[in-house]
Amino acid sequence: MKIEPELVKVLIVEADPMLALGISVSLEQHGYVIAGIAEQGEEASRLFRENDVDIILINIHIPGDRDSIDTVHELMKIKRVPVVYLIEIADDATISRIKQTYPVAFLTQPYNSSKVCITTEMAIHNFITCGEQDIMTEEHSLLPAAVKRNGQDVTDNEIILRQGNYIFLKRNFQFVKINLREILYMEAEGNYVHIVIKDKKFTIRLSLMQVMRRINYSRFARINRSSVVNVDAIQSFNKEQVCIAQYEIAIGKNYKESFFRQLGFR
Template sequence: MEEKIKVLLVEDEAIVAMDLAAGLERDGYEVTGIADNAETALELFKEYETDIVLMDVNIIGKKDGIDTATELLKHRSVPLIYLTAFTDTKTLERAKATHPAAFLAKPYTITNVRIAIELAISNFAVRTEQASGKLVPIDNKPPASPAELTEKETILQMNDYIFVKHNYIFVKLKLDDILYAEADNNYVQLVTAEKKLLLRLSLNQLIEKINYKPLVRIHRSYAVNINMIQSFSDQEVNLSQKQLPIGRSYKDEFLNQFRFR
């Protein structure tokens, strides 16, 4: 099932916060909460799933936004964007210690925030290595530039989810919800029970990029999530209301996914 990217907004100016939240929701993001102090921010961060944090430096209370970000990141690693009117050297040096994805000076526009979120998700896209639990960038590639993000299709992975560029924003998709992928010339169609997403890459590139073992190639034009298979024969696999052919050269690879007694 496709999910919206979840944003936690920490901002002490109520009007600014509400306006930004409304703009983000119009763009297809989900604002999971708005906080104006460190304590509330930490509570919301613990209670709700969060994909990205927008953090004002100057907030209510003894702890400022940088101190608050430090506390949040101790619990789990997520992309962080600072929104602030403070751009002095001391503030910037403190902020850099938390490794933010972006630092936006006020006044900002929703367009600038949207671009910053897109870059933040791209540059912080990570996957968890089961053996070590270490977070690493996908494909070990350097951070994406704005030009790279606009010139080609982008698919990113964070743990058990992928983020797919769709209608100018990233949408969140759980890997387990994928039914199958279908090659279409230089494109591939990623299919779930509720959605079809067209990506500008090959089927081989898709399989390599997301590194999701249940997604298995069964034909030159198809890869299927074996966890979604209802039944299969020598010639085809049956999903819910969908049959896909098994190519002769892919049959052995497909059968090797199962343990026969």
């Protein structure tokens, strides 16, 4: 079965159907998945519970018994995800209430495709790198963009983020979400590291040691100077090499002892 990286899933809470449609089209054009569109807090709660939502875009003014801030408070009790407020005009009291929900960005009208996508990617970046700090930011300059190298997607050096069992890699106007368990191995080549999942390879402009530090995943084991393997993906091994899917990766002399120790052998 072919394994693909997951696309980031967005929940939109917006009572104006035309605005909601414009935002959803902009995000889908740049590779995001719309987990749902809600007009009220009750519907947003249902969609949030029923779907694997990665980020919420919510208008500060929504109809219903619960306003947007109360809705966000409720959703964050279920699972913390980055929140972007769609905002026009708000008084000081409302801003103070917004801050208590720890939003990572806000988006002001008029919306356009570039603004929506830049703000969304900045929200994901800020949420993962800054945690639950009280950050409110409007659209910023673009994060370093992805480029092509030997036909592979190459991500600039700082855009690799970990949250739980996932890493987020920056590609153009979006983040790609990869389950750590699905990474087969990583291989260094000069100033780049190839991250290999089944039928897919991503290239990061970082050293192997930097990638290891940023991901910090206990199931990775370094088996030679330029290769790190996911021990859970190993299908067979001997004293000279490991086999993962169709790949055969040599075990370096200086890495044998630590590798076999990690596997539980003495």
